Amino acid sequence: MLKLLQKIQQYQFFDTLKHTFNYFGAVLVIQGLSIVSLPIYTHYLDPASFAVVDAFMKVVSVLTILFTLNTHNAISRYYFEDKKDWQAFLGTSFVTAFSIFGFSSVILFFFKEQLLYYTTIPESLFVWIFPVVLANIVFAVFNQLFIARKESKKVSIGKIAFSYLRFIGAVTLLIYIGTSPSEERVVGDAIGSILIGLLMFASIFPYIKWTFVRAHLDYILRFSIPLIPYALSAFIINYFDFFMINFSEGNSDAGLYSFAYKIGLLFFGLDDALQSAAKVDFFKWMNAGQYDKIRGQVKSIFKFEMLGALFLIFFAYELGTLLSSKASFTEALHLVPILVMGYVFFALYQFYGRMIYFSKKTIYVSSVTVIAGLVNIALNAIFIPKYGFEAAAVTTVISYVLMIFLAWFVVVKILALPSTTDFWFTLKHLTGLLTFLAIGYWIMSLGLGFWWPILIKLGLFGIFSSIVFWDKIISLLSSKEA
Numbered sequence: 001m002l003k004l005l006q007k008i009q010q011y012q013f014f015d016t017l018k019h020t021f022n023y024f025g026a027v028l029v030i031q032g033l034s035i036v037s038l039p040i041y042t043h044y045l046d047p048a049s050f051a052v053v054d055a056f057m058k059v060v061s062v063l064t065i066l067f068t069l070n071t072h073n074a075i076s077r078y079y080f081e082d083k084k085d086w087q088a089f090l091g092t093s094f095v096t097a098f099s100i101f102g103f104s105s106v107i108l109f110f111f112k113e114q115l116l117y118y119t120t121i122p123e124s125l126f127v128w129i130f131p132v133v134l135a136n137i138v139f140a141v142f143n144q145l146f147i148a149r150k151e152s153k154k155v156s157i158g159k160i161a162f163s164y165l166r167f168i169g170a171v172t173l174l175i176y177i178g179t180s181p182s183e184e185r186v187v188g189d190a191i192g193s194i195l196i197g198l199l200m201f202a203s204i205f206p207y208i209k210w211t212f213v214r215a216h217l218d219y220i221l222r223f224s225i226p227l228i229p230y231a232l233s234a235f236i237i238n239y240f241d242f243f244m245i246n247f248s249e250g251n252s253d254a255g256l257y258s259f260a261y262k263i264g265l266l267f268f269g270l271d272d273a274l275q276s277a278a279k280v281d282f283f284k285w286m287n288a289g290q291y292d293k294i295r296g297q298v299k300s301i302f303k304f305e306m307l308g309a310l311f312l313i314f315f316a317y318e319l320g321t322l323l324s325s326k327a328s329f330t331e332a333l334h335l336v337p338i339l340v341m342g343y344v345f346f347a348l349y350q351f352y353g354r355m356i357y358f359s360k361k362t363i364y365v366s367s368v369t370v371i372a373g374l375v376n377i378a379l380n381a382i383f384i385p386k387y388g389f390e391a392a393a394v395t396t397v398i399s400y401v402l403m404i405f406l407a408w409f410v411v412v413k414i415l416a417l418p419s420t421t422d423f424w425f426t427l428k429h430l431t432g433l434l435t436f437l438a439i440g441y442w443i444m445s446l447g448l449g450f451w452w453p454i455l456i457k458l459g460l461f462g463i464f465s466s467i468v469f470w471d472k473i474i475s476l477l478s479s480k481e482a
Contacts (some may be wrong), residue, residue, distance in 0.1 A: 026156035030163045030269075041185065042259075044174050049182040050259070055119045056186050060129060065231045067104040068097040072137055073231060074223040076144035077360070078216075080283040085216075087209040090145070092216040094208060099136060105130055132405055135197030138210035142200040145207065147276050155276075158200060166192035172401040218462045222360075229366035229373070230353075257335070257389045263316055264339030270308040271347040274301045275354070278290050286358050294420040298351050306429050309344050309462055312381050312439055313337045314457045337437070340429040344430075351421045352407035359415055368406040372399045429468065436464045 045053065055363055065073075071093060076088045108115070108129075116123055139162055146155045169192035173184035278297055285293045312319075316336035350360035356365045376399040411417050444453050 015201050015316055026159045026273075028427075029160050033163055033167055035248050037171075040171060042172070044181040045185065048261075049185075051120070052120060052182040056121050056125055058127075059115070059119050059121065060132050060136060060233060063104075063108075063129060063133050065228060065327075067101045067108075067133050068137060069100050070224045070228045071100065071220050072097045072141050072224075073144075073227060074220045076148045077223060077357070078219060078281075079145070079148040080280075081285075081364070087207055088203075088211050088213055089216045089219075090141075090207060091209045091211045093141070093220060093337060095212050096217060096220060101134065101137070113173070122183060125186050128165075128187060128348060131197075132190045135193040138197045138201045139193075141247065142204055144206060150280055152277065154203075158196075158203075162193070162196045162198070164192075165196045168192060169195075180324075205212055210241050221310050223350070224360055226363040230362065230369045232369070257392060258331055260335040260393075261339060263319060263336045264312075264343060266319075267305075267308055267312050267340045267343045268346075270348070271305060271343065274304060275350060276349075279354075282354060283358065286355075291418045293348045296420065297424065298420050299425060302347075302426065302429060305344065305347050306433050306468055307461075307465055309340055310433055310436055311461055313340050313437060314461060316340070318454070335393045337392060338397060342393070342397040342400050344433075345397060345404060348421070348426065349403045349407055352404065355411045355417050355420070356407065358417065359417065363413060364414065365407075365408045368403055371406060372403045375399055375402055407412070408449045430469065432464065436460055 041050070041053075075090060075093050079086050083089075112126060115121070116126065123251060139158075142158055143155055146152075146158070166189045168188075169190070170185045170188035174181060174189035177184050214446065278301060281297065282294060285297075287290070317333050353365060353368075356362070356368075376395055379395040379398060383395060407419075409417070413420050440457050443456050448456075
């Protein structure tokens with residue numbers, strides 16, 4: 001066993017995997033909270049109220065970027081420049097972000113009515129937007145700083161605390177007040193966000209050198225401003241779906257789509273954990289021109305993503321049923337496989353996107369996002385009124401596929417950087433994933449009861465895992481025999 005462990009530790013991907021376990025462990029703990037929170041939330045909130053809460057959260061996500069012009073997003077990139085003045089850069093970033101936030105807040109008051117009308121957010125929740133946006137800014141900086149410093153445990157604990165304090169605040173108000181569930185859910189969540197935001201700022205504070213350096217500001221603006229459309233990509237491609245469904249089809253359909261979307265986010269959590277853990281090595285190898293190591297990293301990440309996608313799609317209905325206390329929410333679970341495949345393509349896009357990010361030519365990242373976003377908006381405008389909220393899931397997949405091809409063109413043809421993604425390797429594993437999904441769905445259609453399909457799907461998952469990691473299994477077995 002000792003020799004086997006030593007062999008595993010020698011793999012290039014082991015250190016990345018170690019940090020991935022920390023990050024994805026936090027994802028699982030946070031999603032474990034969903035087992036408790038979603039049944040509670042769906043007990044107190046109907047689909048329409050659920051949509052109001054989701055609208056508030058999405059507006060806050062967008063304003064976190066717009067209220068600072070995304071200037072806080074350059075921190076991790078500058079850290080990888082490996083310069084000694086990064087603490088002064090951090091101070092300049094905060095001074096800039098807080099100054100723009102104050103100016104933007106004043107402007108928003110003049111457009112208050114328009115914002116409330118188009119987002120269906122109650123007026124009583126408007127004032128809570130500002131402290132939650134501030135908390136989100138601090139949360140984003142906390143993650144950027146400590147991911148770059150490879151302090152994965154601290155990042156994981158911070159993410160867990162951020163989720164659990166928000167949940168405690170929301171549930172406390174829902175239980176003890178219970179007169180306006182959507183508003184109590186938002187306000188309780190906001191109070192939790194503010195508390196953890198203060199704690200995170202206290203953790204960041206010792207690393208800040210409070211100063212303002214013009215050269216740092218120039219770097220921030222050149223890097224961050226062109227990146228705003230990319231930072232808004234989640235809104236352009238995903239959130240816009242929600243708002244269009246909400247405005248066109250009504251709150252109930254928007255709430256159903258949002259519920260299915262949250263189940264699909266489990267795969268995004270896995271991808272985010274893998275990408276976060278791989279980030280430091282990626283920049284190190286890019287700086288050194290060690291592209292073969294990056295190609296090996298990409299293959300390892302994609303293998304784990306294939307396993308995550310198969311497992312989540314296989315058990316989406318069981319998981320969604322477990323997480324909902326009202327049968328009405330399960331009506332949208334048939335969309336989860338499509339949403340997960342959309343995230344699979346987004347994960348593929350990120351292998352190219354991070355190459356553009358490294359080059360600091362962020363205008364190209366934004367160009368890719370804007371083109372894909374406009375296509376998504378056009379497709380939604382055509383198909384949602386005709387086919388309902390189900391069409392939004394399909395248009396999302398199409399948009400992500402388009403982003404892959406656009407990003408590949410930028411990386412290989414415009415920036416002349418080497419491609420680190422093996423097309424045939426990717427195609428082979430995607431084909432394997434779709435084949436096993438087809439087998440699994442055929443078995444589920446046979447009407448074998450409740451437990452047999454679950455056991456068969458677990459068996460298929462085990463076989464697929466063995467095929468994907470067959471080379472590593474043979475290597476480990478041979479080392480064990482030796």
